[in-house]
Amino acid sequence: xxxxxxxxxxxxxxxxxxxxxxxxxxxxxxxxxxxxxxxxxxxxxxxxxxxxxxxxxxxxxxxxxxxxxxxxxxxxxxxxxxxxxxxxxxxxxxxxxxxxxxxxxxxxxxxxxxxxxxxxxxxxxxxxxxxxxxxxxxxxxxxxxxxxxxxxxxxxxxxxxxxxxxxxxxxxxxxxxxxxxxxxxxxxxxxxxxxxxxxxxxxxxxxxxxxxxxxxxxxxxxxxxxxxxxxxx
Amino acid sequence: xxxxxxxxxxxxxxxxxxxxxxxxxxxxxxxxxxxxxxxxxxxxxxxxxxxxxxxxxxxxxxxxxxxxxxxxxxxxxxxxxxxxxxxxxxxxxxxxxxxxxxxxxxxxxxxxxxxxxxxxxxxxxxxxxxxxxxxxxxxxxxxxxxxxxxxxxxxxxxxxxxxxxxxxxxxxxxxxxxxxxxxxxxxxxxxxxxxxxxxxxxxxxxxxxxxxxxxxxxxxxxxxxxxxxxxxxxxxxxxxxxxxxxxxxxxxxxxxxxxxxxxxxxxxxxxxxxxxxxxxxxxxxxxxxxxxxxxxxxxxxxxxxxxxxxxxxxxxxxxxxxxxxxxxxxxxxxxxxxxxxxxxxxxxxxxxxxxxxxxxxxxxxxxxxxxxxxxxxxxxxxxxxxxxxxxxxxxxxxxxxxxxxxxxxxxxxxxxxxxxxxxxxxxxxxxxxxxxxxxxxxxxxxxxxxxxxxxxxxxxxxxxxxxxxxxxxxxxxxxxxxxxxxxx
Numbered sequence: 001x002x003x004x005x006x007x008x009x010x011x012x013x014x015x016x017x018x019x020x021x022x023x024x025x026x027x028x029x030x031x032x033x034x035x036x037x038x039x040x041x042x043x044x045x046x047x048x049x050x051x052x053x054x055x056x057x058x059x060x061x062x063x064x065x066x067x068x069x070x071x072x073x074x075x076x077x078x079x080x081x082x083x084x085x086x087x088x089x090x091x092x093x094x095x096x097x098x099x100x101x102x103x104x105x106x107x108x109x110x111x112x113x114x115x116x117x118x119x120x121x122x123x124x125x126x127x128x129x130x131x132x133x134x135x136x137x138x139x140x141x142x143x144x145x146x147x148x149x150x151x152x153x154x155x156x157x158x159x160x161x162x163x164x165x166x167x168x169x170x171x172x173x174x175x176x177x178x179x180x181x182x183x184x185x186x187x188x189x190x191x192x193x194x195x196x197x198x199x200x201x202x203x204x205x206x207x208x209x210x211x212x213x214x215x216x217x218x219x220x221x222x223x224x225x226x227x228x229x230x231x232x233x
Numbered sequence: 234x235x236x237x238x239x240x241x242x243x244x245x246x247x248x249x250x251x252x253x254x255x256x257x258x259x260x261x262x263x264x265x266x267x268x269x270x271x272x273x274x275x276x277x278x279x280x281x282x283x284x285x286x287x288x289x290x291x292x293x294x295x296x297x298x299x300x301x302x303x304x305x306x307x308x309x310x311x312x313x314x315x316x317x318x319x320x321x322x323x324x325x326x327x328x329x330x331x332x333x334x335x336x337x338x339x340x341x342x343x344x345x346x347x348x349x350x351x352x353x354x355x356x357x358x359x360x361x362x363x364x365x366x367x368x369x370x371x372x373x374x375x376x377x378x379x380x381x382x383x384x385x386x387x388x389x390x391x392x393x394x395x396x397x398x399x400x401x402x403x404x405x406x407x408x409x410x411x412x413x414x415x416x417x418x419x420x421x422x423x424x425x426x427x428x429x430x431x432x433x434x435x436x437x438x439x440x441x442x443x444x445x446x447x448x449x450x451x452x453x454x455x456x457x458x459x460x461x462x463x464x465x466x467x468x469x470x471x472x473x474x475x476x477x478x479x480x481x482x483x484x485x486x487x488x489x490x491x492x493x494x495x496x497x498x499x500x501x502x503x504x505x506x507x508x509x510x511x512x513x514x515x516x517x518x519x520x521x522x523x524x525x526x527x528x529x530x531x532x533x534x535x536x537x538x539x540x541x542x543x544x545x546x547x548x549x550x551x552x553x554x555x556x557x558x559x560x561x562x563x564x565x566x567x568x569x570x571x572x573x574x575x576x577x578x579x580x581x582x583x584x585x586x587x588x589x590x591x592x593x594x595x596x597x598x599x600x601x602x603x604x605x606x607x608x609x610x611x612x613x614x615x616x617x618x619x620x621x622x623x624x625x626x627x628x629x630x631x632x633x634x635x636x637x638x639x640x641x642x643x644x645x646x647x648x649x650x651x652x653x654x655x656x657x658x659x660x661x662x663x664x665x666x667x668x669x670x671x672x673x674x675x676x677x678x679x680x681x682x683x684x685x686x687x688x689x690x691x692x693x694x695x696x697x698x699x700x701x702x703x704x705x706x707x708x709x710x711x712x713x714x715x716x717x718x719x720x721x
Contacts, residue, residue, distance in 0.1 A: 053622050068626045074619035078641045088627035091637060133623075140627060 002029050004144040004175035010049055010059035012042075012199075019045050021199040022059070027144065027175040032166055034186040034207065035179045037196035038222055043179040044071075046196070047146045050177070064144045064175075067137030071149040073129045075121040081108065081132045082117040085139045093140060100139070107135040111165060126153030130162075138169070145169065147178035151185050163189035183211050183226050195219045258298035260289040261314065262324030263307040265398060269419065269478040270325045271302075284478040285323045288342065291470060292321065292445070295461045308375045308397070308682055311336060314446045320454060321445050325419070327377050328442040331510075331684055337455040341442030342462050342471065343480070344488040345417035347378050349434045350424065352406060356432040359413055366390040368412040371402035374675070375682035377441045378415045394589075394669050395679065401579065401669075403428050408582055410589070417441065419480050442488070466492055511689055514680045518690075521676030522697045528593060528672060529659045529701075535598030536658070537651070540605025547606065548613050549631065558606075565603035571664050573600055578668045593665035601658055608650045612643035652709035656702045673697055 005027040012020040020042045027033045035043040048054040050061055051068050075084050085104035089095040095103075108114040111131040113124075121129060130153055137145060150166070151159050159182070167189055170176050180186050186193055187207050194204040197218030203210055214220045262271040262285055274280040281302055293300035305313045307324060314322045314336055326332070328341050351359045359365050362385040370385070372378040374395035382393035394411055396402045402414045403424035414424070421433045445462070447455045465471040466489040475481040546558045565573070574596040578587065587595065616639045624634040666675030677694035681687045 048622075051622075051626050053625065066626060068623070070619055070623060072619060074617060074623045076620055076623075076638050076642075078645065087637060088629065091633055092628040136623075136627070 003027070004029050005050060005061075005063045005177065007046075007050060007061045007063070008059055010046065010061060011057045012045060012049060012054060013057055018199050020049065020056070020059075023196070023199065023201055025050075025177070025194060025201070027177050029143065029173055029175050030170050031191045032170045032176045032178070032189060034190035034193045035177065035196060036181065036183070036186060036193055036219075036222060037179075038218070038225070041196040041218075042199040043196050044148055047148055047177065047179060050144075051146055065140070065142045066144050066146060067140065067142035068146040069130065069133045069137050069148065069150060071152055073121075073133040073153075075124075075129055075133055075136070077121050080118050080120050081113065081124065081128075081135075084121070084132055085135045088136070088140050104135065104139060107138055108132065111135055112161065127155070127158045127162075130154070131165075134165075143174055145174055145176045147176065149180060150178055151180060151182045159185055160188075181222070181226060183223055187211050195222070256298045257301045258289075258293040258296060258321065259301050259303050259319040260293070261303045261305040261310055261319035261322040262286075262289070263310065264302075264304055265307070269423065269480055284474050284480065285325065287474045287477075288445075288465075288471070289321065289323060291465060291474075292458055292461050295464075296457065307373075308678060311446065311682065312687060314448055317448050320451065321447050321458060323443070323445045325417075325443055326446055328444045329377055329380075331682075332444075332446065335686065336449050337447045337452045339445035339447075339455055339458045340462055340492050341444055341488060342466075343443040343475070344484040345419055345441055345443065346437030346484070347381060347415055347439040347441065348418050348421050348436075349438060350403065350406065350414045350416070350421050350431055351412065351434070352409075353430045353432045355412065356434075360434060362391055362413075362415070362438065363389045365413050368392065369394050369410070370413040370415060371396055371405060371411040371669070372415050373397075373399050373402065373420075374679055376416075377439065378417065379679070381439055382415055395671055395675070396669055397667060399424070400427075403431065404579075404582075405669075406431065408586055410582075410586060422480070440484075463492055507684055507686075507689075510684045514676075514684075514690070515693070518673065518676055518680065518693055518697065521671055521673045522701070524670065525659065525662050525673040526701055528590070528597070528665065528670070529655070529662050531594050532597035532601060532662070533655050533658055535594065536601035536605045536654075539598065539602035540609055543602060543606035544609035544613060545635070547610050549635070562603040562606055565600050566607075570596065570600045570661060571667065574664060574668055589665075589668045589670050593662075593668050593670045596668075597658060597662060597665065601654060604654055605651065608647045608654070609643060612646040613639055615646055616642045649709060649713050652705055655705060659702055659705075660698065 003026060005025065007023065007025045010020050010023045011018065023042070023046055025046065035046060037043045045054060047068070049056050050063055051066050076087065079087065082101060082104050085107060086097065086100040089100040089103070090097055105114060105117060108117055108131070111134055113128050113131045113135070116124060116128050116132070121132070124132065130150065150162060154162060163185060166176055166178070170191070190207045192204065193207040193210050195202050195210065195216065195218065197216070202216040202218050203214070210219065211223065214223060264271050264273055264281060269283055270285045271281055271283040274282045290300050303319045305318065305322070310322050310324060310326060311332060313319065328338065332338055349359070349362065362370065366389055369392045370382055371394040372382055374397060379393065379395055382391065385391045386393050399416055399420045402411065402416065405411050406414050407428050407430060414421075415438060425431055425433055445458050447458070462471070472481060472485070475485065543558050543562065546554050550558065574593065577596045578589065578592040581587070620638055621634055624638045629637065662672055663674030666672060671679070673694055677690045680690040684690070
């Protein structure tokens with residue numbers, strides 16, 4: 001196992017409010033790390049700092065090349081699914097169009113959306129768009145893949161498919177870091193969970209252990225809220 | 234409190250009193266025409282002076298009425314008289330058959346010669362219109378001189394250039410934008426005093442007369458005006474007025490003799506029928522529509538190209554360039570395009586002498602670039618930030634992101650407002666007639682002046698504009714449907 005991500009003491013302030021207050025986070029190849037926390041705990045911001053989309057005030061981030069899948073996918077709306085996937089390989093990496101399309105189709109097939117290759121983003125369902133977004137991120141072969149709330153746009157049946165697919169990706173030699181508030185999904189698929197509260201890591205370790213017997217009040221509150229939410233649904 | 238109210242009522246009555254006491258004679262003219270016809274008194278701009286002012290006062294006086302001036306643009310005087318905006322009109326109005334046909338016209342009160350003015354250095358070379366083959370010759374639109382030049386286009390191969398005023402033909406002659414000016418001797422004399430380096434050939438290219446016009450049904454007033462003019466010719470009042478304004482010459486004596494014997498007056502030539510006139514003008518309307526179309530397309534292309542640069546600069550540029558571009562956009566949007574056209578064509582003439590069409594293209598293009606840039610800027614900003622983040626993580630440079638992700642989507646968003654702007658530009662292009670470009674609206678105006686009615690020219694003009702703008706709207710709707718963006 002090699003270390004795809006090593007972040008130490010990451011701090012970020014917005015105005016006088018500390019969003020991240022010294023976060024350490026690492027991920028090894030083969031891992032699927034889940035970042036959990038209440039809204040505003042800093043988990044999405046942490047992903048964006050790792051991706052280089054947000055500046056940081058202090059701390060160090062050493063990360064391999066990063067791919068990212070956004071909660072709202074952000075596919076390029078004017079391009080069909082396969083063109084979304086081939087754009088970066090052809091334009092950034094200089095891969096030939098033929099090779100890029102072959103690989104893109106392979107990725108889309110792998111993720112179960114090969115039949116939607118010619119569809120425009122607006123014609124895709126939430127789950128399909130997410131898979132295309134994953135394929136787009138994978139097309140440039142990043143050793144580290146970040147996913148922001150990947151289960152948010154999925155129905156329960158699709159969640160398992162996604163979980164399997166993510167584990168498969170981790171096994172094939174990548175490190176994955178995702179944010180999630182879905183403790184069932186994290187318990188079933190994540191290899192490690194990191195709980196953030198108020199911009200600090202308060203608890204981390206094996207998902208089964210942490211989510212079954214949470215120690216920190218923030219983790220307990222998080223799980224209670226999740227259960228209440230599911231109860232309402 | 235109460236006394237103050239009384240005072241107000243009294244004041245109002247006092248102000249209204251003169252209106253009731255003596256009837257007003259509304260007379261129309263164009264003060265922009267300037268001296269010696271009608272102009273604002275340089276010593277007191279609220280007063281008007283000029284020989285036409287004095288003749289109007291003379292007529293009003295003889296009718297026992299108070300003259301009241303109404304400012305009407307020269308080319309609109311006929312229509313305004315017909316509508317009854319004023320009772321008599323005089324402002325160097327020429328005696329032409331179409332006018333006699335559509336209005337009640339007085340006897341001529343002044344005889345003028347159409348004369349050719351050239352630059353001093355060309356006086357030996359350009360002695361007549363025939364010498365000006367292939368050259369541009371300017372005049373005031375909607376006048377006898379313009380018709381004269383249109384004939385010369387056919388017979389001598391000159392290019393007639395029409396202006397909306399009589400100042401700029403001569404200043405453009407000095408600048409070399411045109412090589413000759415044909416106007417009446419009164420205007421030519423005035424121009425000679427104002428400009429140096431010009432020479433006016435004394436021989437008349439044609440002879441014409443100034444008349445007083447009234448609404449066509451108001452022949453009674455016209456007959457009264459005729460009587461007053463004849464009397465003023467006999468008793469020397471007119472001569473005094475014309476001498477005062479330095480426009481008296483022996484031509485007038487012969488005119489007065491003829492006026493005294495009205496039977497000789499019927500020697501006017503038969504005017505061509507409306508049908509003939511329409512047939513004569515339709516091809517020129519089509520030519521003018523083509524100019525409108527070419528000008529609009531070229532100006533829009535310039536506006537789009539510049540607009541893209543401005544919008545990109547405002548979205549991506551540093552603070553300084555953003556500030557500069559914002560100032561440009563606000564200045565262009567905040568001042569009238571007409572003013573901008575004048576500045577580019579006339580204002581910059583001492584620095585760079587742009588041909589009229591190029592100046593028109595630049596003026597419209599630079600102005601519309603400001604509007605286009607705003608459309609593109611908001612379209613660029615409407616593309617979700619998340620897509621830009623996604624592109625950045627995928628490794629695109631800013632330029633690649635703009636070219637491959639942001640601009641293509643922004644273009645689809647900008648399409649509908651762009652089409653609206655293009656239709657607006659098509660119509661705004663009529664403003665460039667101020668720079669002597671005869672486009673569709675200008676040609677229609679010339680047409681209307683010459684046949685003395687707006688009905689047919691107006692209808693044809695509207696149809697031509699619609700024929701140009703409707704397909705564009707249709708095309709834009711089709712493209713928009715095809716590229717419809719999801720609600721983001």
